[in-house]
Amino acid sequence: xxxxMSEVQSVFGPGGALARALPGYESRxxxxxxxxxxxxxxxxxxxxxxxxxxxxxxxLAYLVPAAARARAGVVTVIATxxxxxxxxxxxxxxxxxxxxxxxDFSWVLAKGMQNYLCRDRFEEARNALLVGHALASDxxxxxxxxxxxxxxxxxxxELPFELRAAERELCTCSSExxxxxxxxxxGDCFVRRSRARIRNARxxxxxxxxFFADFETGGAIFPPYRHLVWDEGHRAAEIARDFFGFKxxxxxxxxxxGRLRDHDLKAKVQEEAEGYFGAxxxxxxxQRQRARLNGTEPELDSTRLENALGKxxxxxxxxxxDEDGPNAAxxxxxxxxxxxxxxxxxxxxxxxxxxxxxxxLEEVGPRVAIACKPVLVAxxxxxxxxxxxxxxxxxxxxxxxxxxxxxxxxxxxxxxxxYEADTFTAASPFDYASRAMLVLPDGxxxxxxxGFADAAARLLVRTVEExxxxxxxxxxxxxxxxxxYSVLQGSPVARGIRVMKQGDAPRTQLVERFREDVSSVLxxxxxFWEGVDVVGEALSALFIxxxxxxxxxxxxxxxxxxxxxxxxxxxxxxxxxxxFRQGFxxxxxxxxxRGVVVCCDERLVTKGYGRQFVRALPAGLPVSRDxxxxxxxxxVSKLMETRVSISGGGGASAA
Numbered sequence: 001x002x003x004x005m006s007e008v009q010s011v012f013g014p015g016g017a018l019a020r021a022l023p024g025y026e027s028r029x030x031x032x033x034x035x036x037x038x039x040x041x042x043x044x045x046x047x048x049x050x051x052x053x054x055x056x057x058x059x060l061a062y063l064v065p066a067a068a069r070a071r072a073g074v075v076t077v078i079a080t081x082x083x084x085x086x087x088x089x090x091x092x093x094x095x096x097x098x099x100x101x102x103x104d105f106s107w108v109l110a111k112g113m114q115n116y117l118c119r120d121r122f123e124e125a126r127n128a129l130l131v132g133h134a135l136a137s138d139x140x141x142x143x144x145x146x147x148x149x150x151x152x153x154x155x156x157x158e159l160p161f162e163l164r165a166a167e168r169e170l171c172t173c174s175s176e177x178x179x180x181x182x183x184x185x186x187g188d189c190f191v192r193r194s195r196a197r198i199r200n201a202r203x204x205x206x207x208x209x210x211f212f213a214d215f216e217t218g219g220a221i222f223p224p225y226r227h228l229v230w231d232e233g234h235r236a237a238e239i240a241r242d243f244f245g246f247k248x249x250x251x252x253x254x255x256x257x258g259r260l261r262d263h264d265l266k267a268k269v270q271e272e273a274e275g276y277f278g279a280x281x282x283x284x285x286x287q288r289q290r291a292r293l294n295g296t297e298p299e300l301d302s303t304r305l306e307n308a309l310g311k312x313x314x315x316x317x318x319x320x321x322d323e324d325g326p327n328a329a330x331x332x333x334x335x336x337x338x339x340x341x342x343x344x345x346x347x348x349x350x351x352x353x354x355x356x357x358x359x360x361l362e363e364v365g366p367r368v369a370i371a372c373k374p375v376l377v378a379x380x381x382x383x384x385x386x387x388x389x390x391x392x393x394x395x396x397x398x399x400x401x402x403x404x405x406x407x408x409x410x411x412x413x414x415x416x417x418x419y420e421a422d423t424f425t426a427a428s429p430f431d432y433a434s435r436a437m438l439v440l441p442d443g444x445x446x447x448x449x450x451g452f453a454d455a456a457a458r459l460l461v462r463t464v465e466e467x468x469x470x471x472x473x474x475x476x477x478x479x480x481x482x483x484x485y486s487v488l489q490g491s492p493v494a495r496g497i498r499v500m501k502q503g504d505a506p507r508t509q510l511v512e513r514f515r516e517d518v519s520s521v522l523x524x525x526x527x528f529w530e531g532v533d534v535v536g537e538a539l540s541a542l543f544i545x546x547x548x549x550x551x552x553x554x555x556x557x558x559x560x561x562x563x564x565x566x567x568x569x570x571x572x573x574x575x576x577x578x579x580f581r582q583g584f585x586x587x588x589x590x591x592x593x594r595g596v597v598v599c600c601d602e603r604l605v606t607k608g609y610g611r612q613f614v615r616a617l618p619a620g621l622p623v624s625r626d627x628x629x630x631x632x633x634x635x636v637s638k639l640m641e642t643r644v645s646i647s648g649g650g651g652a653s654a655a
Contacts, residue, residue: 041396059085063097082207347372440602453483472528
């Protein structure tokens with residue numbers, strides 16, 4: 001069923017299916033090459049790590065081979081890290097491909113259970129209100145009720161607002177709480193309907209968490225599939241670590257008590273939970289708390305809470321014996337929840353598999369959770385996904401940033417256990433040499449020295465002035481962001497310019513406002529380094545405060561540093577290079593875009609490893625030490641000057 005170059009060309013080439021469907025379509029040879037490589041992997045079987053530079057059009061490149069095989073009933077699963085890409089695939093790319101080619105194939109966006117209304121849980125909440133139970137003050141009950149009574153799909157994304165925690169608890173159900181076919185609403189369950197659509201589709205678009213859930217349950221969610229694509233593959237190992245770990249919080253304990261009739265026992269467990277998690281919160285905020293737990297902390301003694309939860313599980317067993325079928329099933333699920341909580345608390349208390357796992361505390365708002373994640377996931381991913389005899393015919397991992405340098409996939413291979421994978425690079429079609437540049441101003445500082453935050457704030461003001469607004473500023477800490485925002489807001493430069501920062505509104509709204517208001521400035525931290533796609537003049541300057549090295553107090557980083565004396569070279573440096581490349585990738589999003597990246601971290605110039613960051617950027621990218629070059633770059637009649645090369649070969653270069 002291999003398409004071959006001619007058939008791939010029939011879709012992507014000049015005069016091909018996409019050219020006929022899209023006015024102004026331009027064929028890209030890099031896209032044809034990538035699609036051909038994916039098609040060959042699908043046909044012959046194997047493992048492929050495919051880096052596709054910004055502008056390659058990688059999603060359509062792998063969708064064409066998937067769609068061609070979907071016509072014959074072959075199933076492909078496509079997992080991504082973010083919902084934005086998933087919605088692009090199912091709402092834009094796949095409909096376009098079907099319309100352009102005339103091929104007959106089906107697809108579905110597969111979401112987890114907590115994305116759907118649970119009729120049974122919502123009716124329980126409605127009945128509780130009828131007998132006088134109060135709702136949390138932030139619950140928008142009337143809006144939820146109108147939607148619940150009218151929805152046909154039950155997808156919470158239909159709501160005009162994002163669900164708060166209390167609202168999600170009222171109207172959705174997790175896999176750990178669902179009684180399955182024994183539920184009273186099983187015959188009219190939105191999740192079961194969605195699972196039926198998944199079983200009938202031939203292209204399944206999903207997120208990594210649901211993919212790993214299907215993987216862990218031996219295929220309980222997806223039909224048997226032959227091909228697997230991981231897009232945004234640079235995030236795969238990180239998400240796998242989160243999935244295969246666990247968290248226990250007071251909130252989880254409270255949810256586990258939801259059906260308990262014994263109010264005295266419920267009060268006792270809540271008291272124990274408040275004492276346990278209260279002590280953990282104090283520990284987390286104290287000077288004694290390191291990046292991660294070491295197993296000697298007295299606050300980890302959860303014996304009393306474990307015993308209390310064990311009693312709740314037994315009480316649920318007795319309670320379910322007196323209930324009817326559906327209610328007994330729900331109660332039995334709660335008993336299982338309690339036993340799982342006991343198992344996790346015991347694991348943390350006894351530091352089970354401490355040689356493989358990292359235990360830590362995580363604060364979310366006013367609450368704290370005790371958490372655990374594996375340090376490495378490569379061995380498990382290799383055995384079940386990347387070994388050619390694992391049962392999957394073909395696996396493709398793609399991203400704009402899989403490599404840490406020109407063709408250097410070593411870090412990605414080690415993280416994923418993809419030792420049997422072939423590698424492929426599709427270079428970006430964008431002309432970075434003439435349409436972009438990197439400025440490393442002389443006024444930059446070493447972030448490890450005093451005064452860096454003030455210097456970064458001043459350089460941001462100058463960048464915004466030179467670019468006449470039109471700047472996305474990426475930071476590695478909220479503290480520096482807040483200072484820079486304050487300084488910029490107080491400067492004359494900000495007059496007449498809209499300045500926004502992370503937290504002012506939901507991320508998608510901020511990006512949309514930034515896109516629409518061409519002269520505006522937007523400041524963000526980690527979540528803005530990826531997935532921000534602003535084409536055109538609105539994003540003309542990209543400001544980066546410093547190299548995005550992982551925080552040394554991160555529990556995983558702390559564990560890796562302890563285990564590997566060369567962790568900087570083996571892990572921290574390649575991780576930071578990939579993150580830096582992701583941030584850089586926000587700048588040029590189309591053939592017509594022009595722009596400048598300003599980074600005020602002088603380590604790019606003064607440290608040997610700094611040159612590795614520059615070499616990882618597109619070849620031929622001009623580099624300057626003069627911040628005034630930003631203004632000259634955007635001046636039509638003025639020549640750019642004082643450019644220098646610090647790349648050491650192969651990367652950015654002198655003009």
